[in-house]
Amino acid sequence: MSKLQVPDGLETFQPEIFAGKVLFCTGGRSGIGYRIVEMMMKHGADAVIVGRDAKGVEESAAKLEASTGRNCLGAPADVRDPEQLKRAVQAAKDKYGKLDFVVCGAAGNFLAPISGLSERAFRTVIEIDLIGTYNTVKATLPLLRETRGAYVHISATLHYRGTPWQTHLGAAKAGIDALSNALAVEEGPRGVRSNVVAPGPIGSTPGMTRLNPGGQPLENLIPLGRVGQTTDIANAVMFLFSPAASWINGSVMVVDGGDAHTRAPYVPYPEAMFNPKMMTDVLKGKL
Numbered sequence: 242m243s244k245l246q247v248p249d250g251l252e253t254f255q256p257e258i259f260a261g262k263v264l265f266c267t268g269g270r271s272g273i274g275y276r277i278v279e280m281m282m283k284h285g286a287d288a289v290i291v292g293r294d295a296k297g298v299e300e301s302a303a304k305l306e307a308s309t310g311r312n313c314l315g316a317p318a319d320v321r322d323p324e325q326l327k328r329a330v331q332a333a334k335d336k337y338g339k340l341d342f343v344v345c346g347a348a349g350n351f352l353a354p355i356s357g358l359s360e361r362a363f364r365t366v367i368e369i370d371l372i373g374t375y376n377t378v379k380a381t382l383p384l385l386r387e388t389r390g391a392y393v394h395i396s397a398t399l400h401y402r403g404t405p406w407q408t409h410l411g412a413a414k415a416g417i418d419a420l421s422n423a424l425a426v427e428e429g430p431r432g433v434r435s436n437v438v439a440p441g442p443i444g445s446t447p448g449m450t451r452l453n454p455g456g457q458p459l460e461n462l463i464p465l466g467r468v469g470q471t472t473d474i475a476n477a478v479m480f481l482f483s484p485a486a487s488w489i490n491g492s493v494m495v496v497d498g499g500d501a502h503t504r505a506p507y508v509p510y511p512e513a514m515f516n517p518k519m520m521t522d523v524l525k526g527k528l
């Protein structure tokens with residue numbers, strides 16, 4: 242297999258490995274979350290996708306049902322609102338009677354230097370990514386205890402080192418990693434596992450568009466010679482939910498082709514910090 246090909250999981254996992262299981266995924270309407278749900282459904286799971294855009298969530302759920310032949314419930318909710326999340330979990334319980342797996346995938350991000358970042362902007366990303374994860378865990382934990390289920394949180398690698406213009410996202414994702422570790426040890430004795438998947442640059446996702454607005458080619462900067470695909474992340478999540486990972490708890494699985502070890506900033510750093518026009522051009526994707 243050439244390094245440009247990605248196995249789609251169907252060649253790797255038993256086709257019915259998740260039959261009878263129910264997945265709850267925040268951020269499942271699009272991008273990485275959508276692909277995780279689709280792959281899990283293609284392997285037998287039924288699903289619930291949660292997102293802010295009620296119409297979009299409905300449309301994605303219908304599309305997922307059509308492409309997989311499984312059931313998918315679209316549950317509109319903003320992860321920042323615990324009451325909306327509780328209603329989404331109740332709708333899941335009404336439809337399926339249980340939950341086995343939860344993916345905390347809802348996220349928001351943009352490039353912004355801290356000097357130009359309002360308190361509300363910082364808070365918004367913390368609330369979507371970190372508090373949203375907390376809210377999702379709180380709303381789903383009673384059901385996961387019943388099934389001895391598992392969590393996977395979608396984090397990042399940007400906080401392993403200082404990444405310029407990512408204070409908000411880095412702080413939120415570091416918090417998510419810490420939350421998952423503590424959850425793993427608190428709930429492990431009840432049979433509930435918690436792990437993190439940390440994606441590198443994944444092509445054709447909103448995150449990638451926002452972090453690399455100029456569309457700089459990244460292939461040659463990544464040790465494995467390509468950007469990731471949403472399928473790479475879905476494969477890792479499926480492994481962590483599979484029985485093969487039954488002793489994996491409190492771990493972070495980096496899925497990035499080795500990028501975190503070698504990554505230089507995608508933005509012209511530090512030049513843009515001292516050049517307002519360059520900064521504006523970068524943020525508009527002109528550089």
Ligand code: COA
Binds near residue numbers: 352359360363447
């Ligand atoms: N640079 C600096 N500040 C920004 C910004 C940017 N690019 N985008 C938004 N903000 C600020 C806003 O100005 C506002 O602060 P203010 O009131 O002090 O001006 C604050 O963030 C909240 O923005 P708002 O648009 O009201 O929030 P929202 O809840 O509608 O949107 C975002 C949340 C900003 C994260 C939005 O980008 C989003 O919804 N993204 C979802 C998709 C996504 O980011 N995917 C990538 C995942 S990695």
